[in-house]
Amino acid sequence: MEKFTSHTGRAVPLRRSNVDTDQIIPAHWLKKVTRNGFEDGLFEAWRRDDAFVLNRPERQGATVLIAGPEFGTGSSREHAVWALQNYGFKAVISSRFADIFRGNSLKNGLLTVILPQETVERLWELVEADPQAEVTVDLEAREVRAEGVTASFALDENVRWRLLNGLDDISITLQQEADIASYEAARPSFKPTTTPVG
Amino acid sequence: MGRTLAEKVWDDHVVRRAEGEPDLLFIDLHLLHEVTSPQAFDGLRLAGRKVRRTDLTIATEDHNTPTLDIDKPIADPVSRVQLETLRANCAEFGVRLHSLGDVEQGVVHVVGPQLGLTQPGTTVVCGDSHTSTHGAFGALAFGIGTSQVEHVLATQTLPMDRPKTMAITVEGDLPEGVTAKDLILAVIAKIGTGGGQGYVLEYRGSAIRALSMEARMTVCNMSIEAGARAGMIAPDETTFAYLQGRDHAPTGEDWDAAVAYWKTLATDEDAVFDAEVFIDAASLSPFVTWGTNPGQGAPLGANVPDPASFEDPQERIAAENALTYMGLTAGTPLREVKVDAVFVGSCTNGRIEDLRAAAAIVEGRRIADGVRMLVVPGSVRVALQAIEEGLDKVFTAAGAEWRHAGCSMCLGMNPDQLAPGERCASTSNRNFEGRQGKGGRTHLVSPQVAAATAVLGHLASPADLSDVQQLVEA
Numbered sequence: 238m239e240k241f242t243s244h245t246g247r248a249v250p251l252r253r254s255n256v257d258t259d260q261i262i263p264a265h266w267l268k269k270v271t272r273n274g275f276e277d278g279l280f281e282a283w284r285r286d287d288a289f290v291l292n293r294p295e296r297q298g299a300t301v302l303i304a305g306p307e308f309g310t311g312s313s314r315e316h317a318v319w320a321l322q323n324y325g326f327k328a329v330i331s332s333r334f335a336d337i338f339r340g341n342s343l344k345n346g347l348l349t350v351i352l353p354q355e356t357v358e359r360l361w362e363l364v365e366a367d368p369q370a371e372v373t374v375d376l377e378a379r380e381v382r383a384e385g386v387t388a389s390f391a392l393d394e395n396v397r398w399r400l401l402n403g404l405d406d407i408s409i410t411l412q413q414e415a416d417i418a419s420y421e422a423a424r425p426s427f428k429p430t431t432t433p434v435g
Numbered sequence: 436m437g438r439t440l441a442e443k444v445w446d447d448h449v450v451r452r453a454e455g456e457p458d459l460l461f462i463d464l465h466l467l468h469e470v471t472s473p474q475a476f477d478g479l480r481l482a483g484r485k486v487r488r489t490d491l492t493i494a495t496e497d498h499n500t501p502t503l504d505i506d507k508p509i510a511d512p513v514s515r516v517q518l519e520t521l522r523a524n525c526a527e528f529g530v531r532l533h534s535l536g537d538v539e540q541g542v543v544h545v546v547g548p549q550l551g552l553t554q555p556g557t558t559v560v561c562g563d564s565h566t567s568t569h570g571a572f573g574a575l576a577f578g579i580g581t582s583q584v585e586h587v588l589a590t591q592t593l594p595m596d597r598p599k600t601m602a603i604t605v606e607g608d609l610p611e612g613v614t615a616k617d618l619i620l621a622v623i624a625k626i627g628t629g630g631g632q633g634y635v636l637e638y639r640g641s642a643i644r645a646l647s648m649e650a651r652m653t654v655c656n657m658s659i660e661a662g663a664r665a666g667m668i669a670p671d672e673t674t675f676a677y678l679q680g681r682d683h684a685p686t687g688e689d690w691d692a693a694v695a696y697w698k699t700l701a702t703d704e705d706a707v708f709d710a711e712v713f714i715d716a717a718s719l720s721p722f723v724t725w726g727t728n729p730g731q732g733a734p735l736g737a738n739v740p741d742p743a744s745f746e747d748p749q750e751r752i753a754a755e756n757a758l759t760y761m762g763l764t765a766g767t768p769l770r771e772v773k774v775d776a777v778f779v780g781s782c783t784n785g786r787i788e789d790l791r792a793a794a795a796i797v798e799g800r801r802i803a804d805g806v807r808m809l810v811v812p813g814s815v816r817v818a819l820q821a822i823e824e825g826l827d828k829v830f831t832a833a834g835a836e837w838r839h840a841g842c843s844m845c846l847g848m849n850p851d852q853l854a855p856g857e858r859c860a861s862t863s864n865r866n867f868e869g870r871q872g873k874g875g876r877t878h879l880v881s882p883q884v885a886a887a888t889a890v891l892g893h894l895a896s897p898a899d900l901s902d903v904q905q906l907v908e909a
Contacts, residue, residue: 253756254749255628255728259867264846268499268513270473270520282869305749307629310662310728311865312846313564314471315580333629336664337564341580354749393596395456406582407482410590413451413459417592420450420461427685427693428463429552431493431531434682 238346240403243375244327246300247368248383249290250361254305258338261309261317275320295368302329303360303372308349309338318345328374330381332357343396344406348374350381356388376400437703439600440669441635444575444700448558450592457594463557464574465587466543467494467530469521470848471562475585476524486528488591493552494525494532497542498848502811502838505535514849528588541814541840544568544782548652549816551681555670555697560587565782565864567658571651572678573670573700575635578659598664599709601634602702605642607716612897614792615650616784616862616881618642618714619657620722620732626712628730631663634710637702638668642716648677649788656783657864660729669701721896723769724866724879726757731866733769735884735896741765760868761876762856769894772878776859777808777835777889778871779882781845784862785813787820789882793862794826796886796897797833803892808835809851811843835889847872860888 266278283289290296302321308331309317318341321329329347332354342349352360363383364370373382376397381388399406410417438446451459465488472494479485486492499514509515518535525532533539539546544565547553555573560566562584569576583593603622623630636658638651646654651668658666675694678684685693724732725739731754733740742754742765758765763772779785779793790812802808810830812818818840821827827837844851845863847870853859855874862885866877878894887895 252752254753255730257728257865257867259846259865259870263869263873264498264848267470267848268511268517270477270517272474272477282873307662310628311564311659311867313562313578313580315474315562315582318580333632335629335662336632337578337580337659341582344580344582406594407484407586407589410459410586410592410594413592416451416459417461417590421591424461425692425696427689427696428557429554429683429685430490431464431552431683432490433531 238403238405241346241348241376241400243373243377244300245371245373246327247298247370248301248303248360248364248372249296249299250364251290251302251304252361255307255310256304257311258309258314258317259311262314262320267314267316272319273323275316276323279320279324300325300327301372301374302326303357303364304329304331306331306333306354308334310335313337315341315345318342318347322347330357330360343400346400346403348376348400350374350390352381352388352390356386359386437706439702439706439708440573440637440667440700441575441598441600444556444558445597447556457596459592460558460595462560462587462591462593463491464547464552464559465492466547466559466561466566467492467584468497468543468563469517470498471581472524472584473517473520474581475588476528478585479528479588484589486530486588489529491591492530492588494521494530495540495543495546496521496533496535498842498846500535500841501849502841502843502851505839511850538815541816542782542785542842544656545785545813545817548572549681549814551678551684554678554693555674556700560593564659565656567664567666568652568656568782570655570658570665570667571648572674573667573697575665575667577664598635599633601631601636601663601710601712602708603636603638603712603714604640605638605714605716606640607642608645609642609716609719612883613719613721614881614883615646615653617719617722619654620724620729620879621719622714623657623661623729624732625714626661628660628728629662631658631661634663636661636663636666638666639702643668644671647788648673649786652786653783657729660864670697721881721884723884723894725761725763725769726754727760727866727868729864729866729879731757732879735769735894737769739763739765739767739769771893773858773893774806774860774878774888775857776853777806777885778811778844778859778861778863779809779885780811780813780843781863782813783864784882785811785817787817789862790817790821790826793882793886794829796883796900797835797890798829800833800890802834802889806889806892808889809838809844810835811838812840814840844871846870860885860894
């Protein structure tokens, strides 16, 4: 995973709540067996409409998505995170994220930032009035900054440490081999196995 | 202080607990399918890692599989590659796989329970959000992303933050014709699509205890639609009776030891939940969704709501967008909404009881002209049981299509899709825009409502059929 320390970029205001993962990346894209090449599938249905915010010329090259509440509800597909990253987004700001999507994003270095809905509204107004306005998402300072807006955000310290250092979860867990082995040795014999029977 | 069911199962799986870190949880059962696993296996290969516990891992093909012509090569080359990738990965890493054509193949959340692999007090994960289904057995079961799939393959553990607990207590008797699906749709409408975020839900109360295992699975399945990764029901005699004798259920002394343990799992009387919701079972009625998220639902007897009636501005905009997408006008009685298609199946309602319930309603009737009804069993075992009971004949005699097992039109990754603008009454779990096919419109319903809707051609409950005479000529 790439390290995330701080990012500054232009933003896309997505004034919709309950943006589900089927909207972020429709199911037919899930047939791919790679982690890349999903950028054209991002918000595919909505992008057929020329007026959709992502299609506006002034939003090209934007890297921060500012979305309505309950972003990422629905399916566990990590492809939704890959699609946002493949397209070029580095951070997503919302007042509420679905749990699985949030976990997936933080495991891939896509920073999902929770801010109060009032702050999201102020950021929407700012970037709608001035598409060139830049938004900074600073993980070291745990702060989102834009013209007239300075908002701190909370993030679990362990997650922040892994993001700042670009650490891979699996190698961290594999250091606990002794604990895993001793847990396995103590499991009761009635626990099921998938070994074929009969 | 006492502990809840979820806390007991959690505590029994902590491999390592350290200040300032998530708990490291042991995973008892890892279910795989073709869609969310290929990139995880690639990750293992890149790092030179193995699957740590192939004996706790099992795979099935479901999302992409066709439900017609399953003896022929899969027509869609991209779907074919994905299924072939799963086959190659399972062969390379030594994982048990039930492929298309195998008698144990089916939707991953139907297969685990019917094999007896899903057991009380276990931790179950799968790269699929409907893994919450398995919580019906008193398992702590939740959906994970592909990075976590790779993590479980490599370590058989997951670092997780301890969730909060929410009790959903449903007391009383469900009225005649009201099902587990209506109950969970009503719960989601009440607490919202984000109401369960950060929580494990525990469904409890006399109405829940009275449910069969299959109905309990329907309830737990849609916990994720309320934002909760997991939903659980305390194991009881109904659970034990379902499990006993299944392929992977314990036997002999192990069975006795298992049951003794399972009986300790129920939430203690003095345990405290972080949040509680109460529902009076008697107040429930057949429930349908009118919008484009599962929280946008109402009793079948209600009208399409007016977006102006929503106080929250985000909800109001969401309702406006939903009515536009769904092609509905505020104030229209839901019973007058005509459908083009009916889908009976999925991990929510694709089990034998669901097929029996739908068949009982279409038996001796014809589905309405211009309506296409697809019946897709959740697994090959479910299909074989239904055929043994003659349900396939009941459906085809009524004019429905009887198909092979798989996820099918729940998400339309295979050819079973709605055409743009088509409207479907579906027993599945998500009514998102385009979920069942680009431009398709989905109303989530119970199998009973689906069947009555197929017969009448508009959203309806079985009670609406009493004065209909559409008997098939002998």
